[in-house]
Amino acid sequence: MARPGRVAGKQALITGAAGGLGEAMAWMLAREGARVAVTDLNAGGAEALAAAINAELPAAAFAYAHDVTDEAAWVSVVERAVADMDGLSILVNNAGIGCDFVWSEQDTLENWRRVQAVNVESVMFGCKHAMPHLRASGAGSIVNISSVAGLAAAPGMGAYNATKAAVWMYTKTVALEAAKGDWNVRCNSVHPVFIKTPILDPFIAMAGGDEAKAHERLSRGIPLKRIGEPNDVAYCVLYLASDESKFVTGAEFKIDGGMLAQ
Ligand SMILES: NC(=O)c1ccc[n+]([C@@H]2O[C@H](COP(=O)([O-])OP(=O)(O)OC[C@H]3O[C@@H](n4cnc5c(N)ncnc54)[C@H](O)[C@@H]3O)[C@@H](O)[C@H]2O)c1
Numbered sequence: 577m578a579r580p581g582r583v584a585g586k587q588a589l590i591t592g593a594a595g596g597l598g599e600a601m602a603w604m605l606a607r608e609g610a611r612v613a614v615t616d617l618n619a620g621g622a623e624a625l626a627a628a629i630n631a632e633l634p635a636a637a638f639a640y641a642h643d644v645t646d647e648a649a650w651v652s653v654v655e656r657a658v659a660d661m662d663g664l665s666i667l668v669n670n671a672g673i674g675c676d677f678v679w680s681e682q683d684t685l686e687n688w689r690r691v692q693a694v695n696v697e698s699v700m701f702g703c704k705h706a707m708p709h710l711r712a713s714g715a716g717s718i719v720n721i722s723s724v725a726g727l728a729a730a731p732g733m734g735a736y737n738a739t740k741a742a743v744w745m746y747t748k749t750v751a752l753e754a755a756k757g758d759w760n761v762r763c764n765s766v767h768p769v770f771i772k773t774p775i776l777d778p779f780i781a782m783a784g785g786d787e788a789k790a791h792e793r794l795s796r797g798i799p800l801k802r803i804g805e806p807n808d809v810a811y812c813v814l815y816l817a818s819d820e821s822k823f824v825t826g827a828e829f830k831i832d833g834g835m836l837a838q
Pocket residue numbers: 591592593594595596597598615616617618642643644645670671672673674694721722723724767768769770771772773774775776
């Protein structure tokens with residue numbers, strides 16, 4: 577019998593879920609009634625998370641080693657997740673990396689391609705290989721994790737800006753295709769500003785290892801004067817994953833403390 581909650585009985589696959597935002601999303605979706613497939617390059621981290629979730633919510637979580645840049649790995653992970661969870665109704669394309677901080681004249685194809693592969697190509701693979709199962713679920717939802725950096729640029733962030741803008745627009749293409757096909761699959765993007773996860777480690781290093789100083793610096797352009805918590809993003813993903821958002825598709829959600837309102 578399905579556990580109660582806002583996503584009761586649903587089956588979610590979350591990439592890059594060994595830590596950071598993906599971990600928070602996995603806990604939230606599982607506590608709200610979904611079964612969750614947590615995937616990551618860091619297989620040990622994904623397994624530890626699934627074990628912790630299962631200790632609280634028996635048989636709610638499954639873990640898979642997964643490099644999201646590898647299309648063959650997508651085929652196998654989606655197949656295994658569908659078999660283990662008895663279907664797939666939610667895909668969260670969350671795995672992502674930052675880029676080297678370099679201005680365009682110094683940028684390299686290696687930096688550019690590395691970030692494109694993890695942040696953009698993975699989203700195309702995920703939408704492609706999950707779609708048949710999301711359609712079969714009768715009410716599917718794709719949530720693509722972009723960034724405020726997909727909507728506003730910053731010097732030295734060219735490769736990352738370009739990937740997150742691509743995810744923003746590709747989300748709309750998939751949403752319109754699904755709507756045109758009457759598949760009952762929705763696709764939306766989420767755009768966080770700085771959130772406390774390991775992805776901010778380079779900023780802490782730049783502040784000489786002083787975390788509070790780094791967070792204070794990162795908060796300066798944010799009207800709410802602080803950086804975000806992983807659950808600030810996870811709550812938005814929960815809404816988009818649930819049927820509460822059944823009339824919402826092709827939309828972007830800024831989780832940015834008011835930053836892009838300026
Ligand atoms: N935290 C922020 O400030 C912030 C802001 C805006 C957007 N984002 C986006 O949110 C998403 C999650 O970021 P986070 O903050 O949790 O970062 P994080 O570094 O804490 O977690 C990212 C996870 O992705 C995994 N990963 C990296 N490359 C992978 C690959 N090739 N295949 C599979 N997994 C891989 C990592 O092992 C890690 O567990 C990313 O797409 C990121 O760009 C984060």
